[in-house]
Amino acid sequence: MSCARPPAPASGGRPEPPVPRAPRAGRADYGWATRPPEPTRRPEYDTLVAWTARGSRVLDLGCGDGALGARLIAERGCVVHGIEIDPAGVERTRARGVEARLGDVDAGLEAPADAYDLAVMNVTLQMVYRPGFVLGEMLRVAPVVLVSFPNFGFWMARLEALAGRFPRRPLYGYAWHETRHIHLCSWADFVDLARSLGARVTAQDHFGRDSRTPSRLARAWPNLLAAVCIARLERGGRRPRPAESPAGRPPSQSTGGPGGSGERP
Numbered sequence: 385m386s387c388a389r390p391p392a393p394a395s396g397g398r399p400e401p402p403v404p405r406a407p408r409a410g411r412a413d414y415g416w417a418t419r420p421p422e423p424t425r426r427p428e429y430d431t432l433v434a435w436t437a438r439g440s441r442v443l444d445l446g447c448g449d450g451a452l453g454a455r456l457i458a459e460r461g462c463v464v465h466g467i468e469i470d471p472a473g474v475e476r477t478r479a480r481g482v483e484a485r486l487g488d489v490d491a492g493l494e495a496p497a498d499a500y501d502l503a504v505m506n507v508t509l510q511m512v513y514r515p516g517f518v519l520g521e522m523l524r525v526a527p528v529v530l531v532s533f534p535n536f537g538f539w540m541a542r543l544e545a546l547a548g549r550f551p552r553r554p555l556y557g558y559a560w561h562e563t564r565h566i567h568l569c570s571w572a573d574f575v576d577l578a579r580s581l582g583a584r585v586t587a588q589d590h591f592g593r594d595s596r597t598p599s600r601l602a603r604a605w606p607n608l609l610a611a612v613c614i615a616r617l618e619r620g621g622r623r624p625r626p627a628e629s630p631a632g633r634p635p636s637q638s639t640g641g642p643g644g645s646g647e648r649p
Contacts, residue, residue, distance in 0.1 A: 416449060416472035423451035423480065427596040428506055428532045431589050431614050435530055436460050440501040443467070443526060445489050445518070446508035450477025457481065465500075490514055493521040500526040507612075509533050510554075515567045519617075520581050529583070529617040537570030537607045540593070553611065556595070571607040578617050587616040 433455050436442065440462045444453050447466030450473075456462040466484035468474045477484035490513045503526035505518075510533050512518050522529045534554040535541075541551035550560040554568050569577070571590075578585060590610035592599030602610040 416470045416476055419449070421476075423454065424449050425451070426506060427591065428612065428614055429455060432504060432506060432530050432532070433459055435587060435616055436462060436502060436504075438462075441499070443493075443495070443500045443503045443522075444482075445503065445505045445522065446511070447477050447482070447484055448473050448506075450480040450482040450484060452504070452506060453477065453482035453484075454480040489518050489521070492517070493525050495525045497524050498527065502526050502528045502530065504530040506530075506532050507534070510567050510569065511564045512567070515569075516577055516581070519577065519583075523581055523583055523617065523619060527619055530614070531574075531617065532612060532614040533574065534565070534568065534595070535571050535590075535606070535610045535613050536568040537572060538611050539608050540611075571610060571613050574613065574615065578615070579620075582620045583617040584620045585615050586618045589614045 429452055432452060436456055438460050440456075440460065442453070442456055442462045442464045444456075444464055444466040447453055447468045450466055453464040453466050456464050464482050466474075466477050466482050467487045467489060468477060468484055469486070469488050471486055474484045474486050503522040505522065509515050509519065509531055519529070519531070522531075534556070536551070536554045538553055541553045544551040544553065552558065555563050555565050558565075575585060588603075588606070589598055590602035590606045591597055591612040591614075592602045592609065593611060595611040599609065606613060
């Protein structure tokens with residue numbers, strides 16, 4: 385997942401694809417080499433595509449097999465650059481006609497500020513080592529950010545924790561030792577992080593108990609009733625604080641308050 389700093393956009397407004405740093409050994413195998421060849425179909429994709437303006441320059445972080453990027457190109461006419469830590473995922477993304485590079489987003493994005501119109505990260509933020517740093521980098525390189533993640537505050541996860549077990553619901557049924565979901569958070573936690581970075585939630589959607597279907601109750605009380613949350617962030621009145629140095633549905637509108645409103649193991 386890293387990204388390198390592409391040269392400033394040319395006169396046509398199309399940034400050069402980033403040249404990311406290579407990922408550290410031992411972290412790069414997410415199983416794309418052995419998965420079925422069919423493109424991934426995630427339930428979040430419809431919302432992410434619908435929220436993307438036509439012709440946008442998009443940076444897709446943790447792009448997987450490129451299925452989302454391919455849809456953005458085909459359905460919204462976007463210019464998409466993907467970053468993926470798994471070499472097999474990069475190969476699959478390129479095979480779908482999406483520009484992609486190998487890299488680790490935890491190492492930071494070397495793209496200049498505002499190199500893109502939109503940065504997207506689908507069900508991946510909870511898997512990086514430094515989610516606050518990565519989200520801040522996304523807000524630096526693009527004025528609009530789309531993020532989805534499993535909600536650790538979901539009521540079924542709370543019951544599992546009360547029973548003395550690490551919740552499986554936010555891990556899509558996996559046990560705690562079987563996944564790389566290392567920074568799980570609730571919707572309220574995410575909103576707090578966005579505010580600390582000088583961003584505001586301008587749209588949101590929430591899936592209910594099946595983690596696939598939009599739910600009115602989940603939209604009304606997302607921190608308790610949403611299994612999966614999707615948010616659109618925009619920079620607020622101030623620029624994000626400096627990050628630490630690197631070592632088709634209409635969206636529901638929101639002020640970003642908690643009461644408003646894996647892609648892989």
